[in-house]
Amino acid sequence: MGILGVIVSAFIAVGFDIGDHIQNLIISCAVILAFMAGGNSLNDYIDREIDKTAHPDRPLPKGEIKPRTALIIGISGLAAASLLSIAMMSVMVTVIVAVAAALMVSYELFLKQRGFVGNITIAVLTGMIFLFGGAAVNNIEGNIIIAAMAALVSVGREIAKDIQDMESDEGRSTLPMMIGVRNASAVAAVFFVSGVILSIWPLVDQTFGPLYCIVFAADAIFIYSAFIIFRKADVSQKMAKIAMFIALIAFVLGVVLWA
Numbered sequence: 578m579g580i581l582g583v584i585v586s587a588f589i590a591v592g593f594d595i596g597d598h599i600q601n602l603i604i605s606c607a608v609i610l611a612f613m614a615g616g617n618s619l620n621d622y623i624d625r626e627i628d629k630t631a632h633p634d635r636p637l638p639k640g641e642i643k644p645r646t647a648l649i650i651g652i653s654g655l656a657a658a659s660l661l662s663i664a665m666m667s668v669m670v671t672v673i674v675a676v677a678a679a680l681m682v683s684y685e686l687f688l689k690q691r692g693f694v695g696n697i698t699i700a701v702l703t704g705m706i707f708l709f710g711g712a713a714v715n716n717i718e719g720n721i722i723i724a725a726m727a728a729l730v731s732v733g734r735e736i737a738k739d740i741q742d743m744e745s746d747e748g749r750s751t752l753p754m755m756i757g758v759r760n761a762s763a764v765a766a767v768f769f770v771s772g773v774i775l776s777i778w779p780l781v782d783q784t785f786g787p788l789y790c791i792v793f794a795a796d797a798i799f800i801y802s803a804f805i806i807f808r809k810a811d812v813s814q815k816m817a818k819i820a821m822f823i824a825l826i827a828f829v830l831g832v833v834l835w836a
Contacts (some may be wrong), residue, residue: 578722579609579706590719591691598714598747601665605713608674614655616681617701622647623685655681669712674815677705682755692751703725716770717786722784723828727821730799733768734817736761740810759807765805770818773799785831795820 581694583605588595621628625637625644636642646741655678662674680698688695706722712722740758753761773796779785798820806813 579613580606583609583710583713585626585825585829586707586715586720586723587722589707589832590711590716591714592832593664594823595714596779601667601713604661604665605709608658608665608709611654611661612674612677612681613654613677615651615656615658616685617651619685621649623689626708629778633642665713667712667715670709670718673705673709673712677702677709690737692749692755693736695740696732699735700728700731703731703827711797719784720773722778726772726824729768729775729815730821731770733765733772733799733802733806734814734821736765736768737806737810737814737817740765740806741814758810762806762810765806765813769799769806772775785828786833787831788833789831790825791825791830795824795827798823 584595584602587598587605591598594685616704620803621635622644624631625647625786628635629638632638637644637647659675659678662671680702684695684698685701687795688698707720707724708717711724712718733832736752740753743758744749744754751761752764755761756764761814776792776796779789779792798816802813802817802820805816
């Protein structure tokens with residue numbers, strides 16, 4: 578999914594000229610593979626005690642992999658991603674990967690337990706996928722608005738997930754725990770609606786072709802998510818995920834007709 582995200586974001590940035598950047602795209606895929614392997618392994622290492630009850634079928638609780646091995650893979654994967662990015666001969670690409678690696682480590686070690694700050698971190702990492710894809714094809718500017726939209730709605734969805742998981746979130750200080758479910762729902766709704774408002778900008782700026790109007794379908798679902806979160810957080814976060822997928826289709830089709 579990470580590799581697909583980078584390829585799609587690169588296409589959004591340069592359209593059918595994506596074929597001129599094959600070498601960088603191949604390296605980008607390797608970077609994402611290393612990064613995801615490292616991030617997931619580090620997550621498994623950090624959560625190894627929790628996973629004994631929450632996810633007993635994972636490799637560490639089952640004893641298939643030693644904790645030290647998972648830690649080494651985690652650190653090595655993130656380091657490899659940073660080193661591979663240098664081969665793309667772009668300072669911007671390397672900076673994005675290095676910052677993303679630092680955020681991932683910080684999230685797993687410190688920020689995951691701090692609720693809203695952790696939500697923001699995950700949302701920023703989500704948006705950075707689009708920045709990375711754009712930087713890989715030397716057009717990061719073309720993806721800034723999309724990255725911002727993805728980050729905004731991701732914050733809303735992360736809060737919705739925290740509301741849904743309140744009873745099982747031991748050891749964390751999530752936003753709904755701190756300010757209450759209703760207030761947290763209101764914050765999430767603001768982020769959902771903010772993403773919808775920002776989605777109008779590409780139409781004003783004529784960034785994409787007419788088919789980008791499909792984004793209105795995604796916007797309608799995001800608005801629905803903003804309303805339903807006050808009653809059903811589980812439905813809200815699932816609908817937001819569907820809306821994100823539709824928005825991605827809108828971006829791609831908007832480029833196809835414009836290219």
